[in-house]
Amino acid sequence: MAMIKEIANRYQILSLIGQGGMADVYRAKDKILDRVVAIKVLRSKLSEDPMVLVRFQREASAASRLSHPNVVDIYDVGEYEGMHYIVMEYIRGRTLKQLIMQRGALNFKEALDIMKQLVSAVVAAHQKNIIHRDIKPQNVLIKDDGTIKITDFGIAVASDSVQLTLNNAVMGSAHYLAPETAQGKEPTEQVDIYSLGIVFYELLTGTVPFKGQTPTEIAIQHLRVSMPYVRDFNPGIPQSVENIILKATAKDPEERYAHASDMLYDIEHCRDRDQRGIERLKLKNPSVQDAKTNPSKSKATKEEKEKKHSSKMFGALVGICVALIVCLSSFFVLSLSGVISLSGLFGQYTIPDVIEMSEDQAKETLVEAGFTEDQISIEKKADDSVEVDHVISVSPKEGTKAGQDDSIVLTICKGPTYLIQDYTGQYLSDIQAQFEEEGLHIQINVEERAMPNTNPGYILEQKGLSVGDRIDPDQEVEITFVVAAYPSIEISADWIGQTYEQVYEELNAMGIAVARSGSGSTIVDVSPSVGTTYIQEGSDSYITLYTE
Template structure:
């Protein structure tokens, strides 16, 4: 368990996990403030591309100062750990807000977009393109303030480009069409992502879905954006026009800048814009080269004189019949499986989808979704409820009535902290706050100079290990208690200083009193020898008379 970073940031708790880093709540012991510390996982620091992305996040965000952009306090490397220290935000991500509440009220959605777009505009003015605008990278404070974060794949004018696969595939739902075409990024890609985020806030869902990031990217290129007013007719046309313009497939039809989009958001709810006419764009779909998709032209029909030789025709017919017989026999025996023939289909890729999306994908591929079975497992990379494994691999041709087991994420595992030195009440409160099911086996041990109820030893679940919070976990704790001793007989006649040291070693507080002559030998003990004595704080003492 990580306890401290750079001899300055004392770790309080693990609060988040991403694909390449863990985020901790920590206390800055120099400036006396709570911060968030993002630490690159040690194994990933050996990957040059991952390290560049991590360092780029710090570089890009540190150049910016805006109330809606997370503040970066410190960046560094200590004992092989690369870290970024940033402001600690109490709240939740915008994605969590939408998942919990669904579509937001129009004024609330507009207010969030004003802040978010203002932050993006500020970044653009400093030649920073975020490239990964999505609700998962937007934090909402308890007071409603928006904070955009994760500049890990942002690009500046002087930066080296990351590959399309590394940078974009994980955010396909908010992907600008030109990114799918492999074009150089410019501010217009952030504006497109803002339009998709605005769509999600107003409807509670993303406009394009698919069984793979590539399939979703193709929809960004070819599928018209659904109308938000068809979802909710009460949404003003002026608001829908902002979504349509920001999410235009052709960058030339989008807002010239994020600042222009902010100005439109500032006025979209004014009464004089309520009856604004719908915005119609010229470009509906793009091909893979980025040009307008040509309209198909009717193919001309040419008449050809056909002459057939009876023998050739019969031979062809016989060959076709033979081929069908072979296909039929192979399919019946299972030796030859052809998608769409005699009950066989190609299993789609389901990993990363929600349970509902996976069932829809199975139905769309021709399988019986009622045959699907589910098991659940903790996973630190995918959100709760998403498929992390499928028993039948994607691309396999199997019978349509085949059963399939889908493993769904139960959410992240729990990182066991080091509880030694903390009170038993703290341990129970921490486990309850994270909904971790743990049976505690408690034993006590007298410990000198230690208040009762302090964890002295931790066994079973060692610090730094990860567990399934819902599993039947078990942990043994040794808790301090007031030490108890039997007053030893050998104290009588012992030198008083030696007797005091002996009792101190057993955890007893001792005072001495001289009662006769010049001798230093113990003549009497209170409590008397042979009795059981418990050290209960500073008010409790053993008296040695000499």
């Protein structure tokens, strides 16, 4: 299949900028209006699938009905020489997911500005009875001027439309999936609100709240595990902001925002004066697990603990009195013998508290306490709790005694640690560039796994370093990424003599593109030839089955 050069005698293809399981996206020039556009072209082998075609047309219909500054504009929709295409606004910039990967947790003020734009776009969609159903940072574009643009209405539905299939209700991305969607319930506006809450959490923490090895594991957590508090991650986030996330991600839709416009109002007013000092939002059903507590059992356990506590109190008091007498006697004896001395006596000095002082201040304080600069040595360490060039710890510890012959080690902060994030769902080349740009010494090991309808280099799994690990940026460590690779297959002689439909279904299930030559149903030949290895490299390659 030759590379597309022009569509509808109007759009000149400039480059391929993206590939998905359903369509390819090109950067093109509109020769009539002299502007650069993006064109999404449905893959030819899928255009014969009525379900896929309906979803593709639904995306065009849903997005074209919206006119909003935070929704990607649709310019044209059509069919040319059997190709179905959507012409849309070309966005120069990056996805919101890429921004989070590069910067980690955002300042809450910046996150509020992003969410205000994103939620306002969803409000506009809901007003047109359009439910997006796949809101995630990968589907949000950021222009160079900071404008947010939501895109990819590929599985959007009108709230009054008929479902395509039984599986249609559980489509979307597992990390942002509303609990009722995981249960197969019919989608409402509130599934988008839940996803918005998860995106808000990710903006403020740099990671998603629920993780797992499979989509099923993640879906179960959405159903049963309480939403983590963003203020536990960063106490500087206002409680009113955390409350927005808690309300948007309530497990029970009745406790969730009823409309996206309600969520937008809270985002716009969460920093008002009357929101200061507000208490944490309490939900009736924060999780399935929380609702399974047995009150009577808890009460009985409490009474037993109180009895045990009372019986132990008397013994503890006696023990404390005896210990005090022993300690006082020992202190008196040791003082007389010279083992214990006041600071400076017998050449023993007390290590002062120098934690969080600058290196120079700490040295000066130690010298004032009776030590010499010659006995002070410095070690550098990455740390997140102390400012750069300030003291993390001292050895011997502060408050203990040391002589002028003893070595004193000051551990100084050389900078922050590096947070290992969840890189699954990203591309290997992006992560390699990110590590290199940030000057990290992380060796990347790569394992390939053949995956149909998945772009090569897409990270499926990470091993070696766990999400949440913090490392010294100068530390030499290893991480292993399992990445998607093009499916490959050996051309089989067994296909000769079988019907086209049998072999087509087998290959199509593996993600292999198939072309047919001839009008018969029995396969008489195949290209490439029998015995060779075929690799499905994108949508421009295919196996040809000759029939008669």
